[in-house]
Structure formats: structure tokens, C-alpha cells
Amino acid sequence: MPPSSPGPRPRVLHLTQPVDGGVARVVTDLVRAQLADGLHVTVACPDSALSAKLRALGAHVRHWHAARSPGPSLVREVRHLALLIDEVRPDLVHAHSSKAGLAGRLAVRGRIPTVFQPHAWSFEAVGGATGSLALRWERWGARWAARVLCVSEAERATGVRAGIAGRWVVVPNGIDPGRFHPAAAGAVRAGLAQLAGLPAAAPLAVCVGRLCRQKGQDVLLRAWDAVVREVPDARLVLVGDGPDHNRLREGAPASVLFTGAVADASPWYQAADLVVLPSRWEGMALAPLEAMACGRPVVVTDVDGARESLPSSFAARCLVPPDDPVVLAGAVTQLLLDPPLREALGTQARRHVLSAHDVRHTAEAVARCYRDLLGTWPATGRARRSRAVECAETNQTTQRVASTEHREPNPS
Structure with a gap:
């Protein structure tokens, strides 16, 4: 049972491979929000544009040399990850996508609360013997995930139909509506x-x-x-x-x-x-x-x-x-x-x-998942102010859209 009284702010370790596309954007958005919330955030990933961006945000980044797909290098990658975990000593591990989910759960094996986020199931990507192997692994590896975090109810349902006995959480993806906005x-x-x-x-x-x-x-x-x-x-x-x-x-x-x-x-x-x-x-x-x-x-x-x-x-x-x-x-x-x-x-x-699908709602839902596993933690002054500002901005944005959406630039 998680502790009921506030303790030190958690140390979170994100594991990710791939380092591009949608997975990288999700990791970046979560890291940004968690740093603002006062968490101690480390990311283990291959050297890339993503690692440079995360360092610029203020995250600790550890180089994890890992190929995109499973292969002969997996044993070495798991050993390297186990050493990184021993050094970082996280309170929670959040593994993103099939490769990091595979290596991360093998390295941790349930000793630390682990959140696995598939970002689409690995067994959908391949067929034949490889697909069958991926499915068997996901069924087996679910025992080492304290939570399986799906980005849609449909993704969760696909896992259930495939026989994966996960402890499920569904958190829809979100994006930054300030960065992505209408223009002529x-x-x-x-x-x-x-x-x-x-x-x-x-x-x-x-x-x-x-x-x-x-x-x-x-x-x-x-x-x-x-x-x-x-x-x-x-x-x-x-x-x-x-x-x-x-x-x-x-x-x-x-x-x-x-x-x-x-x-x-x-x-x-x-x-x-x-x-x-x-x-x-x-x-x-x-x-x-x-x-x-x-x-x-x-x-x-x-x-x-x-x-x-x-x-x-x-x-x-x-x-x-x-x-x-x-x-x-x-x-x-x-x-x-x-x-x-x-x-x-x-x-x-x-x-x-x-x-x-505002990314701030997504980040808060992920934080609730973490709190369910770790208990609460004290917010920093920055985080308290950030949440107050976000609430005010959300109200202002809703009012502005309601009153001006008919004047948004013509999409044509």
C-alpha cells in the first residue's frame, strides 16, 4: 500500500527507444510537466536529438546504447540498463514502447514500481513466428508492470483480447494547443x-x-x-x-x-x-x-x-x-x-x-497514476504556481474559443 503522508519528491526514470516520432514527443511533454511539478527526472535513451532536447529542459539524461528492435544485442542492453538503474536509484520506472518495455522490465523484474506504456502493441507490427514471440512476451512481461498505461480504451481492449493480464490505466494522448494552433x-x-x-x-x-x-x-x-x-x-x-x-x-x-x-x-x-x-x-x-x-x-x-x-x-x-x-x-x-x-x-x-486532448490533462493523469503507486509528494512553489496558472489559462482559453472560434482563420 502506498504511503499516505507526503514524502520527498520522487525520482522518475523514463526509458525510451525509439527516440523520434510520437514516442519522443510524448516523453518530452511528460518530462517537461514532471520537472515543473518538482520531480527528479532522468531519461535513459540513445544519444539523439531527443537527448539534447531533454537536457535543455533540465532533465538528467543517461546514454543507453540500444537498437530500435530486439536482437542479439538485447542481453548487453539489459545489463547496461540494470547498471544505470542501480546508479540512478529511481522510485519509479516508466518504460515507453515495446523495446524499452522489454529491456526495462527484464532489468527491473518488478523490484521497482514500473509503468509500461506500449504506444501500440508490438505483436501488431509483425507476423508469423516473430509476432507469436512478441505476444508471448507481452503476456509474460505484464507481471513485471505495476501499471500498463494505454493511450486509448481501444489499445487496452486489444491487449485484453490478446490475453494480456495487465493492471490497466487509460490516459488519452494530448498535445500542446499553444504550439499547434490555426493559421491562414x-x-x-x-x-x-x-x-x-x-x-x-x-x-x-x-x-x-x-x-x-x-x-x-x-x-x-x-x-x-x-x-x-x-x-x-x-x-x-x-x-x-x-x-x-x-x-x-x-x-x-x-x-x-x-x-x-x-x-x-x-x-x-x-x-x-x-x-x-x-x-x-x-x-x-x-x-x-x-x-x-x-x-x-x-x-x-x-x-x-x-x-x-x-x-x-x-x-x-x-x-x-x-x-x-x-x-x-x-x-x-x-x-x-x-x-x-x-x-x-x-x-x-x-x-x-x-x-x-490538452497535454496538461494528460500529464496530470499520468501524475495520478504515479501517486497511486508512490503516494503523494510535496509540490514545489513553482509547481503550485504552475497548476494555478494552468487552471486560469484553461478557463481563459475555453472562454476565448467560445467567443471567437467563428473568427479563427479560414482553414481553406
Whole structure:
């Protein structure tokens, strides 16, 4: 039973591999909030842009040399992690995604309260013998997680159906609505060098995500031929990099632009008329939340977390089956041809994210999970002030949206 009286502020160790994409953004947001709350935060991850960003926030960062996928180096990686844990002496370990979840639980084996956050299940990513092995591990490894933190009820349900006996907590993903906000598309396009020469009125669809099988850009490219037959001047931008870059680019039509990796995707959301994410599996994708915070409508595949991330009124127009380029093309075409509908959906989308997916709500829910395991801890003066300011800002933002949302820049 956790202690009932306040004690020293906890020492939290986050473990993460991968160090890019949505997992990195979630870790960054949590670390920022936990530092503001006065926690002693350390992150173990491979040297990367993420580790530099976390140090700049004030976190302690320890180098953990780990490959993205399990392999022959796993034994060495677990031993290295065990040594790091002995040195850091955390009160709680929070392991992110399948690789860090595997190595972290093997290193800790329940000796320290451990939160495992899958960020989509590993056994969905692979098939055959590898998929069966991943599933057996998740069933076995659940015993070493004090909590399994899912980002959607659908992700939790997938784990339950797979026979994972976890002690579940569901905390929906959140984003920063101050960073991701509406802007006039025309002005933003003018500032993006990659869009030089694009007619101002050209319908623009954007897909933000790692170029890999999970994100389904290959399905979107198969759908795109049908889209441009109906909307000949339409353009598609794939924002991101990844192992499928060369394969996707080969044979892509001239109407498709590849940006490569970008430091900040928000201008691309703001420049878009429509944001598309045709994933094959997710826990709850961040890209649609970020796009909606920018006042843009989205088309997403009906995978884990998608329905929960959207306003209920979006289901008929904005949810499509995974791996179905025909239905995907129809949904994209319909929205590209209907600017008033896009504007109405974009306004609803922004309002929905403000109410249901603000990252501050996410961070507080994770903190409640920690307190359930560790008991309470004294807040710093900075943290007390931060929470008071957040409450005031939330009230002000809600009032401002209610009174001015009809004056937000036209998403078209």
C-alpha cells in the first residue's frame, strides 16, 4: 500500500527507444510537466536529438546504447540498463514502447514500481513466428508492470483480447494547443520553400508520420491516383522520413512532394486543406490531434484510438477502413472538393482537442497514476504556481474559443 503522508519528491526514470516520432514527443511533454511539478527526472535513451532536447529542459539524461528492435544485442542492453538503474536509484520506472518495455522490465523484474506504456502493441507490427514471440512476451512481461498505461480504451481492449493480464490505466494522448494552433493556410504556404510555385488555390493534402509500413503511406499513394482524377490540381505532401522513403518515392507522381524529416510539423498542418493518416495500427496517433488543434479536418483509418481521438460527428466522413485505398480515395476526394465542409469540420476539430486532448490533462493523469503507486509528494512553489496558472489559462482559453472560434482563420 502506498504511503499516505507526503514524502520527498520522487525520482522518475523514463526509458525510451525509439527516440523520434510520437514516442519522443510524448516523453518530452511528460518530462517537461514532471520537472515543473518538482520531480527528479532522468531519461535513459540513445544519444539523439531527443537527448539534447531533454537536457535543455533540465532533465538528467543517461546514454543507453540500444537498437530500435530486439536482437542479439538485447542481453548487453539489459545489463547496461540494470547498471544505470542501480546508479540512478529511481522510485519509479516508466518504460515507453515495446523495446524499452522489454529491456526495462527484464532489468527491473518488478523490484521497482514500473509503468509500461506500449504506444501500440508490438505483436501488431509483425507476423508469423516473430509476432507469436512478441505476444508471448507481452503476456509474460505484464507481471513485471505495476501499471500498463494505454493511450486509448481501444489499445487496452486489444491487449485484453490478446490475453494480456495487465493492471490497466487509460490516459488519452494530448498535445500542446499553444504550439499547434490555426493559421491562414495561404500565408503559411508562402513561407514554406518546398511549396514555392504551388498555386495558392491548389487543394493540399498532408500526411505527417514516419515513412514506414505502420503509417500506411503506401496505401495513400495507391489511393492518390483516384484522387487526382477527380481533383486534377490537388497536391499531396508526405512529411517525415523513415525506412520506406526510397520505396515510396520511386514511381510517385509529380503531384506528390516528399519533405524529409522536419523539426516542426505545425506549419505543414497549417498549410494543409486536409490531413490524412492511413495507419495500419496505432495506440492513439498524435498527428490527427495536432492537425485538429491547427483547425484542420482529418481522414484517418479506423485503428486503435482513432474513434476516441475524433469528435463523434466525424466518424461517417473521416474514418475509413485500414488498407482500403478505394474508400480512402473517396473520403479524401469528398473533402478536397468541399471547402465549406472542411472549414466547419476544422472548427469542430479545434474545439474538440481543446476540451479532450490538452497535454496538461494528460500529464496530470499520468501524475495520478504515479501517486497511486508512490503516494503523494510535496509540490514545489513553482509547481503550485504552475497548476494555478494552468487552471486560469484553461478557463481563459475555453472562454476565448467560445467567443471567437467563428473568427479563427479560414482553414481553406
